[in-house]
Amino acid sequence: MFILNSSDTVPLYKQLYNQLRESILSGTLAAHARLPSVRDLAVELSTSRNTVEGAYQELYAEGYIYSRQRSGYFVSVLDQELAPLSLAREPRQTGPSPLPESxxxxxxxxxxxDPKSFPLALWRTCYLDCLRESSRELPLYSDPQGEWGLRCNIRRYLERSRGVICEQNQIVICNGLQHSLDIVAHLLKGSHDTIAVENPGYFVPGRVFRNNDYSVVPVAVGPGGIDLEILKASGSTIAYVTPSHQLPMGYVMPIANRLKLIEWAESGGNMIIEDDYDSELRYHGKPIPSLQGLRPHGRIIYLGTFSKLLSPALRMSYLVLPRSLLAPYRAVFGDYFSTVSLLEQRTLAKFMELGHWExxxxxxxxxxxxxxxxxxxxxxxxxxxxxxxxxxxxxxxxxxxxxxxxxxxxxxxxxxxxxxxxxxxxxxxxxxxxxxxxxxxxxxxxxxxxxxxxxxxxxxxxxx
Ligand SMILES: Cc1ncc(COP(=O)(O)O)c(C=O)c1O
CATH class of the missing domain: 3.90.1150.10 (Aspartate Aminotransferase, domain 1)
Incomplete structure (x- = not known):
């Protein structure tokens, strides 16, 4: 791809000449490759035919390209070893990509x-069905907040399995925890500047909020969850917690402390971010209901992901905003486009709709x-x-x-x-x-x- 800059002092034909020469010397344009016609390249670059003609003439004169009657210009054979050093002549990366950590x-x-756990056959069937059914929407941008059908399915699932109470319009489909937290960090920016994160805890929340210019205060966690006294003394007005399965210690925050944490949020105008990343995986007894379900209209932002049970490579997660943040969300992100593929979202919606997910x-x-x-x-x-x-x-x-x-x-x-x-x-x-x-x-x-x-x-x- 060639880029011409009309505000550059170098004439346009010379800019094009330089870029073509660079591509020839680096081997990006191989010997005998046919150059686009003068007319086509002029249209592609929104420039005049004279510019392209001028560049081609100079390359021709210097022997970088040759012409064949009525067929156009072609790249000459050059001895790459003898070719003058070029910026673009970094050796090409070839061979297999780096080994995965596995x-x-x-x-x-x-x-x-589990390496064999991805439901490949069912996913493929759902995907192909969605591909057929979505052909009219593929030329369009999808719903900025995420596919309605997927949000409906997530809402039903969360209510049934996690006790989360919300409407579809409170759900935002995201591509992973970082993305969900980035949105939250933007939304809370004007009214908050310090967040408490669990210590020990997952490193991503601290990283994201630091990148958004928040002060991040690590607060100790114990068998009772995040230490409420240290939290209160920390000056934080947001708390990121994993109350149903603390990462890494695996603690479950007892109900008495959950209620105290909610009280901390409500009486102080503070906000709780509940990361409910893997609560489906409880091997004895029932799953622990979410914190959000205890105060559906409270000051709790609920986050979930499909990375633990389906695939981290799909990059699909969601957040459930409290109603009070819906208007700010629309004000800040209303004209952003969805970052998650329409087909992937529809496939997941169908997968859930047909009962495959549960x-x-x-x-x-x-x-x-x-x-x-x-x-x-x-x-x-x-x-x-x-x-x-x-x-x-x-x-x-x-x-x-x-x-x-x-x-x-x-x-x-x-x-x-x-x-x-x-x-x-x-x-x-x-x-x-x-x-x-x-x-x-x-x-x-x-x-x-x-x-x-x-x-x-x-x-x-x-x-x-
Ligand atoms: C505490 C916690 N939350 C969320 C996630 C999932 O993150 P993502 O949705 O970006 O894959 C992880 C992944 O390891 C995690 O450890």
Missing amino acids: RYDYDFHPARL RHVRRMRIIYKQKHDALLRSIERHFGSTATVVGQGAGLHVVLQLPDSNPGEAEIIRRAEAQGIHLLPFSATCATDEPVTTKLLLGFGGMSASELEEGIALLSRLCL
């Missing part, structure tokens, strides 16, 4: 899903419970009573608290790498440099029971 034999990263969730709960139980058995077998498991019974990971006599996190991770074991450092979830005791984050979603057994056996020997 090169590890034992991948304990907590974000890994069947898929049930199936995944069984699969992940088996892996979870296998992991706990392996830990018991190889670590015995020397280590303590924290946060079991839900989600896609547990935390393993090691006994005091261990080589330390950095050394364990180094040894693990050498043995083909991937570990996300627990310290990556901590706001302070190093956790006082050594803990391992053990995701189990991506491995089979036998891989978990082998991986834990190896790991137990590295932690001595």
Whole structure:
């Protein structure tokens, strides 16, 4: 693609000449490649034929191109080794793309899903149906807030399974947590400037709010959830929390503390961001109802994702705005376009509409419970009573608290790498440099029971 700049002091024909020459020297335009006709290129660049003709003439005169009668201009054969050095002559990246992280034999990263779990056949059927049905809408932009049908299905699902009470118009379809939080950060900007995030906790919220010029205050979490006294003293007016399954510790915030957190928000004009990222995955007893369901008209922004049960590669998530933020949302984002593909949204809507989603969730709960139980058995077998498991019974990971006599996190991770074991450092979830005791984050979603057994056996020997 060539770009001509009419405010540049270099004449237009010369700019085009330079760019064509560069493409020829770098091999982007291969020997014997036919150049566009003078007329076509002039139209494409919205310039005069003289400009193109002038550039071609000069290239022709210098031997970069040759002409064939009535066929146009072609790129000459040049010895690339002898060609003058050109800015664009960086060696072309060829060969396979870099290896994905799944090169590890034992991948304990907590974000890994079961590699065979994606409902490929059903997804393909739904996708092809949507492709056929949507042909009239493909030349258009889709609903900025997300497909209505998808929002209806999400609303029904959230009400039934998470106790979230909302209308379709409160739901915004986003492409992942970062996007959802970016929207929230913009919406709250005028009236808030400090957010409390959980410590230890997921690093993304702090990153997003810092990038939006907020002060970010890490607040300790314990078995009771975010520490309410520290929160109150922190000067924060927004709290990001994962109350149904704290990341990484797996704590469930008890109802008494949920009510106190809501009271903190309501009496102080504060805002709660509830990230309900994997609450479907609870292996004993019923899922924990959402915080939002306790105060549907309160000061709670509810976030959910399809990354844990379906695929993180699809990049589909949603946020449920409190009614008080709908007008600001429309004012700020009313003329933004949707960032999520129409076809992907429709496919998911159909997938949900036909009942596949809830069947898929049930199936995944069984699969992940088996892996979870296998992991706990392996830990018991190889670590015995020397280590303590924290946060079991839900989600896609547990935390393993090691006994005091261990080589330390950095050394364990180094040894693990050498043995083909991937570990996300627990310290990556901590706001302070190093956790006082050594803990391992053990995701189990991506491995089979036998891989978990082998991986834990190896790991137990590295932690001595
Ligand atoms: C706490 C938490 N929330 C949300 C997500 C999902 O993020 P996304 O929707 O961007 O894939 C994750 C992913 O690991 C997470 O750990």
